[in-house]
Amino acid sequence: MKIKVLGSGAGGGLPQWNCNAVNSKDARSGHEFVKPRSQSSIAVSSNEKDWVLLNASPDIRQQIFDNKELHPHENGPIRNSPIQAVVLTNGDVDHVTGLLCLREGHPFNLYASNRVLGTINANTIFNVLNPEKVNRIETQLNTPFEVMTPNGSAGIEITPFNVPGKVALYLEEKKADGTFGTQEGDTIGLFVKEFSSGKGFYYIPGCAEVDQPLRERITGAEMIFFDGTLYTNNEMLDQGLLPKTGERMGHMNMSGDDGTLKIFEDMNIDRKIYIHINNSNPVLRDNSDERKAIENKGWEVSYDGMEVTL
C-alpha cells in the first residue's frame, strides 16, 4: 500500500495567512529549517493508479499540482483523475473545503459519517459536486467498508470508529453544561487495510483524548498517523495566538503527562507519525529541541510530499 502525505499542517497551514509568529514568519521567508506545510490530508493507493483521499483540504488544488501521482493519466481521456474516492474524518473546514475544488463533473465516491454528511447535505454549495456523479455514502461506526471507485474496488477496506473529539467550530452550540453539542460521529478515526497484503494503518488527525477503547484498539498497530496539533496544551495562549487550549479545540498535545509521547510509550506501535501539526508547534522547526525529543521517543513528523510504503 502506498501512502502520500499531501498536507501535514493543521488548520491554516504553515504559514498561516494572518499569523505573524516566528514559525509562520520563517516559513514565509524561506528559512532552511522551517518548511511550509499545507493543511492535513493523505492519499492512499493499493494499485498506484487509483487513489483514495482521506480528507479534502482547502489546499487540494496545490496538493494535486505538487504530487504527480494525482495528475490526470496522460494516456487517459481529455478529463480524468486518479482520485476515485474521498473519505472524511470530520466536518472541519480544513478537511471538507477541498471538496469544492473537485468539481467539473469527475465521478468519485464520497464517504462520511451520518453527522458529517448531514453538514455536507445542509450546505447547498456542495452541490457543485453533481449528485449524479459523486455518490454520498454514509459510513457506519465500527463497520468496515470496501472503498469502491466508480469502476470497482479500490482494494482497500476502511473501518471508521468514533474518537473523543469536538464538533466543527462553525457547528458549535453553546450548551448550559459548558459543552458544544458534540455527538458521536463528529470526529472519527479510520483503520485503513489493504486487501492484497492484509497490512493496515490508523489515520487519526484529530483526537481529544486517548481513552481506554482507543488505547485497546490501536495497541500493537503496524503504523499510525496521529493528531500532532500542539506540543503543549497551552501553547496557543502562551504565544498570544488564540485564547484556547488544545483541550478546548479537541486536540492533543505531545508533551507532559497527558501528552501523546507519554501515552503511546507502551503501546508497541511499529511506526508513529504525527500529522495535523499546528503552526505554533515547535517540532515544525527541523532543528528544535522539541523535534529531537519526539524523535528520541520514536515519533516522526510528517511533511508535505512524504511517501510511505506499508
Next chain:
Amino acid sequence: MKIKVLGSGAGGGLPQWNCNAVNSKDARSGHEFVKPRSQSSIAVSSNEKDWVLLNASPDIRQQIFDNKELHPHENGPIRNSPIQAVVLTNGDVDHVTGLLCLREGHPFNLYASNRVLGTINANTIFNVLNPEKVNRIETQLNTPFEVMTPNGSAGIEITPFNVPGKVALYLEEKKADGTFGTQEGDTIGLFVKEFSSGKGFYYIPGCAEVDQPLRERITGAEMIFFDGTLYTNNEMLDQGLLPKTGERMGHMNMSGDDGTLKIFEDMNIDRKIYIHINNSNPVLRDNSDERKAIENKGWEVSYDGMEVTL
C-alpha cells in the same frame, strides 16, 4: 491606486486538477510559454497598507503566500493581515470558497449583493467567519459605497451594477422556459474609484453579454478588467472538455462578431485587460496566434502577480 492580480484564471485554474488537455498538461510540466494561473481575484489598495479583495478564490492561501503585499505586517500584532475587506461579484465557487480560508478571527468587512449574501447566509459553513468579527454588508445595485475597513475608510468607493450573467451553477434551477432562475444581482460588475486621485476602473470577471446599458456605462473608461473566459463560444465543446457553450455558462468569447475584441473596438477604453481566462483559451499560450490577435487589438492578458498602478 495599486492593483495586484492574485489570480487570472477561470474556475479550475491552469492546470485544472482533472484536465488532460494541452494547456493544462503544458502548465503542469513547466512549459516556458504556458504559465500556471490560479483562480480569478484581484486586490486593490489606496494606501498600500490596507487591501481590499475583489472575490475570494479557492487558491487564496497560496495567493496570499505569493504576494508579499498581503503578508501580515511584520511590526504588527502576532496576528494581523492587510486584508481589510472583501467584495464579491457573484456566488460562484471560484469566487467565494476563499472566504473559508479567511477564518482565524481576523476582522474584515464582507460586501455582496442581496442574492449572493443570501447564499452565504444559507450555507452554515461560512459561519467559520465569526459574525462578531466579519460584518456581512449588503450592497445595492447602482449605489456607490465607501469601502470601510474595521478601522475606517479604505479610501475607495465601489459602485456595483448588474450585468447580464447567470446564477452560480450549484444554484441553477431548471425552468420550464429553458432558463435557470437567474435574477438581478446574481452577477455584478464593480466600478472601483479611489477618492484621493479620482481615478477608477471596472472589474467585470463574469459577463454574458455587453448590452446597451453596459456599453454606455463603460464607454470611455480609464481601465477595465473584463471576462476573458473563452476565445470562441464553442471551444469547450470543440476540445471535448464540456458539452456547454460560453453562452450557456454565462461567459463571453473574445473572437467573432459577438466577441469582445469586436464589441470593444469603438468604446475608447484606455487600458483593456482580460481576466478569468479559462484553461481552454489559446491566449494562455504566450506565443499563440490568438495571443497576438488580442494584443493587436490593444488587449492585455492578466497574469498571476501582475501589478497595475492607476
